[in-house]
Amino acid sequence: MEHDKAAGAAARQESMETERRAAMLQRVQANVQTAKAHVARLKRTNRRLLYTSILASTLATAVAGLAAAFGMPEGAAPSAWRLTCGGVAVLTAVAGIFSGVHQRFNITENMAKAVACVGRLRALELALTVTHRDPVEVAREYEEVAAAYQDFLV
Secondary structure, X not given: OHHHHHHHHHHHHHHHHHHHHHHHHHXXXXXXXXXHHHXXXXXXXXXXXXHHHHHHHHHHHXXXXXXXXXXXXXXXXXXXXXXXXXXXXXXXXXXXXXXXHHHHOOHHHHHHHHHHHHHHHHHHHHHHHOOOOOHHHHHHHHHHHHHHOHHHOO
8 A cells, every 4th residue: 555655656756747847848949949030030130231231342342443443434424423432432331331230239249149049958958858857957057048048038
């Protein structure tokens, strides 16, 4: 009889641990998806800002270089130089603005942090599924990750 009680208590404890593990795993997996979405968004933003800056700078250089090398065509209106210089100025401003926005908002640094967050969450996922670490221990570590990377888990 006492043996049956002990076996029942052990089974209940194992069931509770399994439930905690499943709940923690679900929470970690949801956060992995959220952090991965942040990584994807930051990658898109990074690409857009860098490519726009590079393209505008390249076009400004090409227009200025061609105008300097070949001059204005015969019969071009005197305002052609002003338009050329104005176009170069606009393209250069666009390149500077996009480059400045990229630096100001630390896109590359935030992307690296978001990737690190995904990596740490994946490690917790493995700890729960493969190595079967204690869910309470994983929960403590999860709280540290959540505190360190809260911007990427919202």
